[in-house]
Amino acid sequence: MLKTAIKIKANKKLAFFSIYGGVIKAAALFCAVLLAFALYGGPAFAASTLLLTDSKTFFLSDAVKVVFYFNRQPQIKPVKSNNRLEFVIDFPECDFLIKKYKQNIKDELLNGILIFKTENATRALVRQLQMTQVRITQGYDKSRKNFYVSALFYRPYERYSKYEARLAEIERYKKKGVPVVLIDAGHGGKDPGAKSIYGDIEKSLNLKFARMIVSAINETGLCRAYLTRSGDQFLSLGRRVFLANQYGADAFISIHFNANKSKKVRGFEIYYLSSGTASDKAAEILANIENSAEFLDENIAGEQDYQVQSILLDLKEKENIKESGILSTIITGWVSKIAAYPASEPKQANFAVLRNLNMPSILVEIGYLSNENDLSFLRSSSNFEEICSRIAIGTINYLCPKAALDYSIIKNNNGGEVKAAAPKKNQAVKAPTGADALAEVIIAAKNKTSRKNLKPAETKKIEYKVKKGDTLSKIAKKFKIDLKKLMELNNKTAAGSIFPGEVLKISND
Ligand SMILES: [Zn+2]
Missing domain, CATH: 3.40.630.40 (Zn-dependent exopeptidases)
Known part of the structure; x- marks a missing residue:
């Protein structure tokens, strides 16, 4: 229904790499030679060094996007800084060819970017002017033939x-x-x-x-x-x-x-x-x-x-x-x-x-x-x-699903009037019909309990027979109950101590 053009108001490239692009090309060529050796039975060489090769900043309507480019897929390690306005990520085992790169940014959100080598990583530090939501994504840029890690600093629409x-x-x-x-x-x-x-x-x-x-x-x-x-x-x-x-x-x-x-x-x-x-x-x-x-x-x-x-x-x-x-x-x-x-x-x-x-x-x-x-x-x-x-x-x-249970109890007691799940007090909701029965069936299937378990008399105790590959935490998740509670109910002290065929108590109430 609408067409929005991508707005990239600025597109700042690391000057260093423009000037020394030749160095990178030479390095790439060297790597290609190594690869050729490896492929055609030459001496085995270690894989090429992971390099942070470039960085770009995009000013979007919803965010400022800072992108770091790599020759291979990097690891990402967020680093907690004492200064909340400093956003820091390390790229372990990653090399950076210059000592320090600094970029000043003029934006309501960001002040600047610093990239430098630490002992065993390349570190990117983004200085924020205000706290904001940050989303990290990584992927492959087909047109650049580069791997990237991007940090989106979202423009605030409410106080942080x-x-x-x-x-x-x-x-x-x-x-x-x-x-x-x-x-x-x-x-x-x-x-x-x-x-x-x-x-x-x-x-x-x-x-x-x-x-x-x-x-x-x-x-x-x-x-x-x-x-x-x-x-x-x-x-x-x-x-x-x-x-x-x-x-x-x-x-x-x-x-x-x-x-x-x-x-x-x-x-x-x-x-x-x-x-x-x-x-x-x-x-x-x-x-x-x-x-x-x-x-x-x-x-x-x-x-x-x-x-x-x-x-x-x-x-x-x-x-x-x-x-x-x-x-x-x-x-x-x-x-x-x-x-x-x-x-x-x-x-x-x-x-x-x-x-x-x-x-x-x-x-x-x-x-x-x-x-x-x-x-x-x-x-x-x-x-x-x-x-x-x-x-x-x-x-x-x-x-x-529990609320549906309450609702079915009320339905039985009050001749079809829904109370528990009704969104508004004093607002009568139409008597449950086919849709509600359908919902019950689905909930029953979801909980792997039979439909009759939804009747109040039989919901006092829900049990589950352990299947191959089950773990206590998987079962807790399946029934949306606390792992600790599940362990307590079944007198378990270790998370792995269940066996297929064992019957576990899921609920006591
Ligand atoms: Zn729409």
Whole structure:
């Protein structure tokens, strides 16, 4: 829906390497000769020395990006400095051909860069003028044929102390076992997203709905929800991913509105990441629109993060995709119960905002700004509240299987009225029907317990039979319980002391 050019206001190269480029070329030639010897049966030589060959600074709208280039893939070792404004990384066993390199930077965020050799590493020191979020990525730059490590110093949109306080708060919730979900209002700032002919702008609607979902979730006290942006700010897709990972969120939900050339297309849709191709052509086109050039704001063309490359191989990623599918199905199940609003089956596509996330993550397209029925439906405040509440319930249903348990108890006692998982006090939620049964089945499958375990009488004690390859920490993670608690329950003192076939107590309550 939009085209944003990559803005590189400055592009400072190390003067040294321009002047002494010949030295590097000569060294490269020498290495090539060594390689030729090694390949054609000549004497065996050690691999070429790891070198930091260049550094560049890019001034982007969302961040200042400092990139270090290498002839081979370097190791990264962050170093804690006593001065909080000094950002220091070591590249162990890495050589640097000059004694010291210094670059002054004129920016609100950074003051300068220093590169120098230490005893067994090359050290990069970036002087910040204010504390900010820093994201490190590494990869291979195809056009330069160089490996790189980049440090993104994000431009602040709130005080850093506020961000630190939030991290501390999240830590406290996590300690109490309260799941954390990050609700992302798509687009923002210079990136408006889709528009309706009546002047509705996607970025504003996304924020309105995201806010409502967050407050619906937080009102229950069962989960804790946070927003990626709380105002009209531009956040690159990479930064949203960064925030979700920093917060250690248990789920990531990106809120969007769709638009289509065909004014007939309508309704609610959820997308999650595919490990290969998109589920259909429309999903692929949508992914291209939502990805847009926004992502390039961080990733200069030609560069490729390792994480993106390895997406097909990463088992954790596959597990997350599976979980994302479950989360999508549960939420869709809840929303599909709104009679006047169509919701389609979850689809898969390759969305940039869902890549590189360490948790189940989905992209919700609440409705079509190009469809009259969707627009008039969503303009009603009761419909707006209902759709947000149902997304909230679905999220809680996924994150707190226990809450679903409570809910089923209440359902049995109170003749179908939901209380525990209802997002608003005194707000009657429609009697649970097929969607809730579906959610229960999924939760049961998720916990590897049988459906009848969801009945209150039989949930007093949950047991698990140890399988080959299981460890106590794996089992604790699977059932989302504390490892220490699991060990206590089963009188275990060492983490490895379980055997296949052994029956473990998972819960006593
Ligand atoms: Zn969008």
